[in-house]
Amino acid sequence: MSAPGSTLFRAVALIAALAAMGPVARAGGDAIDDPKVARRLGTRMDWGSAPPALSPPEGTAPGPSASAPERGPPPVVASSSHLDSERETAGAVVERTAAAPPAPGGFSLPRFQLAFRRFDFVQIGAAGAVPGLAATEPFNSVSLDIYPVSSLIRLGLSTQYGWQSGTWTSHGDYFAAESVSAGAQLRFGRVVPFAEAFAGIGYMRRLQFDRTIPTAYWQLGVDVGADVSVASTGFVSVAVGYLHAVNGFLVAQQFTTAFLDTWSFKLGIGF
Secondary structure, three states, X not given: OOOHHHHHHHHHHHHHHHHHHOXXXXXXXXXXXXXXXXXXXXXXXXXXOOOOOOOOOOOOOOOOOOOOOOOOOXXXXXXXXXXXXXXXXXHHHHHHHHHOOOOOOOOOOOEEEEEEEEEEEEEOOOOOOEOOEOEEEEEEEEEEEEEEEEOOEEEEEEEEXXXXXXXXXXXXXXXXXXXXXXXXXXXXXXXXXXXXXXXXXXXXXXEEOOEEEEEEEEEEEEEEEEEXXXXXXXXXXXXXXXXXXXXXXXXXXXXXXXXXXXXXXXXXXXX
């Protein structure tokens, strides 16, 4: 067993040797060169430097940096005036879309119309009246017109009731007739000009000397006018026509006709 003095001398000599060596070299980054010193001091750790960065495996693309997440642009907060402007713009677009008339050829099928027509007709029994050329009297008529086809070509059916102006049914003449019509039309925005020919036949009651005389009634005519859209589906119709109205009846067991060529005016509303 060695003396205490020799042991102390060896420790002092070892410390002096380590101080003379300066910084301890590393082997492999963490081990100390001297095996004896390494057994006594263990692995040396350097607290003053950052740990080395880990490199990704070969064949792997480097990922985004984890130091700080990327931030996008700040969200845009719309002002109340901007939102009101967008609402007004959207409302105007919807209103224009709703009020815009359909394209040519795309009319609603069928179309309905309630119409009023005024024209002159034959007055029977007036002084100086002769067959084929009689005095005139004003007539009014109302009709329900249906157009099963209403594109570039318009085909219609019309149920009419007409009466002598100033009377209704008890003190004057009246008639009921059914007509068919065919024509053409073309849309220009809200206005649809048209031209059509029509023909009809029906029953007419004549009142002469307080006596009812059943007669026949038929007509041929041409209307030229225009339909004007007033809403998404509604329209107003105005037309001027040339009408050839004929009244046929029996006189002294002979069938006699009285006719009149006249102008007519027609006004209607429909959808």
